[in-house]
Amino acid sequence: MAxxxxxxxxxxxxxxxxLERVLDKGVVIAGDISISLVxxxxxxxKVRLVVASVERAMEMGIDWWRHDPMLSSLAAExxxxxxxxxxxxxxxxxxxxxxxxxxxxxxxxKLLKE
Amino acid sequence: MELGYYLYCITSENIADQSEIKGIDSDYxxxxxxxxxxxxxxxxxxxxxxxxxxxxxRVEDLDWVxxxxxSHMDILLKVMESAQIIPFRFLxxxxxxEDITKFLKSYQEQLLxxxxxxxxxxxxxxxxxxxxxxxxxxxxxxxxxxxxxxxSPGANYFKRKMMKGRLQQKAEEELHQLIESIYNxxxxxxxxxxxxxxxxxxxxxHQEEMLLNFSLLVEAEQKExxxxxxxxxxxxxxxxxxxEFTGPWxxxxxxxxxxxxx
Numbered sequence: 001m002a003x004x005x006x007x008x009x010x011x012x013x014x015x016x017x018x019l020e021r022v023l024d025k026g027v028v029i030a031g032d033i034s035i036s037l038v039x040x041x042x043x044x045x046k047v048r049l050v051v052a053s054v055e056r057a058m059e060m061g062i063d064w065w066r067h068d069p070m071l072s073s074l075a076a077e078x079x080x081x082x083x084x085x086x087x088x089x090x091x092x093x094x095x096x097x098x099x100x101x102x103x104x105x106x107x108x109x110k111l112l113k114e
Numbered sequence: 115m116e117l118g119y120y121l122y123c124i125t126s127e128n129i130a131d132q133s134e135i136k137g138i139d140s141d142y143x144x145x146x147x148x149x150x151x152x153x154x155x156x157x158x159x160x161x162x163x164x165x166x167x168x169x170x171x172r173v174e175d176l177d178w179v180x181x182x183x184x185s186h187m188d189i190l191l192k193v194m195e196s197a198q199i200i201p202f203r204f205l206x207x208x209x210x211x212e213d214i215t216k217f218l219k220s221y222q223e224q225l226l227x228x229x230x231x232x233x234x235x236x237x238x239x240x241x242x243x244x245x246x247x248x249x250x251x252x253x254x255x256x257x258x259x260x261x262x263x264x265x266s267p268g269a270n271y272f273k274r275k276m277m278k279g280r281l282q283q284k285a286e287e288e289l290h291q292l293i294e295s296i297y298n299x300x301x302x303x304x305x306x307x308x309x310x311x312x313x314x315x316x317x318x319x320h321q322e323e324m325l326l327n328f329s330l331l332v333e334a335e336q337k338e339x340x341x342x343x344x345x346x347x348x349x350x351x352x353x354x355x356x357x358e359f360t361g362p363w364x365x366x367x368x369x370x371x372x373x374x375x376x
Contacts, residue, residue: 015180016317017239017360018187020310022204023179025366029121029206029217083283094276098269105266 116161119208122189123199123364124218125153126229130196138185139163144193147211149218152225155193156214164207190364198232200225201364221372228370235305237368238330238337238361240344242296243322246289249354253285254278292351293326303340304330308367322356329367337361 120138132144137157147154162168172178186204193199208214218225258274258281265273300307310327318324332340344359 014319015184016313016319017363018183019180019317020313021201021363021366022183022186025369026201026203026364027124027206027369027372028203029208098265098272101268101272102266105268 117158118161118164119156119211119214120159120164121202121206121208121214122155122157122186123193123201124225124229125155125193125197125199126226127151127153128197129153129193132193132196135189135192137189138182144189147214147218149215150222152218152222154214154218155189155199156208156211159207169205187364194362194364198229199364200228200232200369201366221370224370224372232365232368235331235333235365235368236337236362237365238332238340238359239363240300240326240328240330240340241318241324241358241360242293242326242347243318243320243356243358244289244325245322245354246325249289249352250282250285252352252354253288254281257281257284292355296326296347299343300328300330300340303336303343304332305336306331306368310367322354329363331365331368 122144127148129146132146132155135144136142137144137159139157139159141160142158144155144157147156183204190199190201258277308329310329312324312327315321315323330336330340340359344357347355347357
């Protein structure tokens with residue numbers, strides 16, 4: 001079943017959709033009654049599949065979402081406090097630079113007039 | 115020739131005949147192993163072609179894996195048309211058919227209650243993609259035009275630079291807020307949800323990054339509402355964000371986890 005252009009049905013599903021399920025999930029049977037070495041061997045492919053995405057997740061900074069919302073809001077507060085401090089610093093620096101810039105431009109104007 | 119038995123999924127006993135469908139080893143067709151209300155969907159495979167040794171070599175070949183993984187999924191989707199299923203991991207192969215019956219016996223209660231729980235529910239995938247760079251750029255452009263122009267040219271240039279940095283940070287914050295509200299909505303519109311690992315761009319084939327990869331267990335009415343919600347996001351939220359809502363999938367994220375330590 002599909003919702004117009006938004007989604008496509010499972011027929012003609014992308015390879016990613018298939019591999020993320022069948023390689024990684026589903027009921028697993030103990031090795032003594034079935035061929036089970038596969039799990040180990042498939043690891044290489046699994047690694048190829050997801051390694052890039054894990055690195056990207058960290059980069060993105062969206063990893064906090066994996067944790068409890070409670071914890072993530074605490075982390076956000078801490079970040080915010082840090083941000084305010086950094087912003088304060090930056091504001092002081094900016095004001096100083098702006099002042100110097102205005103002064104230099106004033107001098108420049110005067111020089112041009114002379 | 116020696117045969118093994120590939121197990122695809124377990125269903126309840128009331129299921130249409132599947133014997134027309136070809137198995138992973140296309141020389142054989144699907145058949146069922148029944149035990150008191152349960153039906154294991156299997157197909158014989160030649161152990162010559164699928165010995166441990168052969169499989170070891172073949173899983174090195176990504177094309178082979180792709181092809182067989184697709185067959186595995188296609189078979190599950192086909193069986194799902196007539197019954198609720200508990201899906202098994204790719205390449206689950208038994209040496210003896212009796213062992214499948216033994217397995218059904220040992221876990222009968224869990225399998226039955228799992229099938230019972232899944233009845234009337236479907237697993238759907240909800241993946242959000244975002245062109246983050248474009249999202250930030252659009253945001254900066256939208257808000258940046260509000261900057262005043264009352265200082266000297268140099269100071270204005272400098273102020274715009276500073277403003278841009280601040281707006282970029284704000285854009286990130288806005289994205290996080292969006293994600294939080296989306297999360298709350300999905301939570302409300304599903305019986306269960308699971309946030310899966312994001313997939314690499316090489317696998318998804320999308321230019322945009324995958325930001326969210328949800329698996330949702332839903333009932334019919336929730337599915338309709340999710341469809342509408344997804345449509346709303348795609349049409350009105352932001353041109354740099356789009357969602358793919360696909361299903362129904364085999365309930366891979368909601369199947370039982372058997373403790374086989376004993």
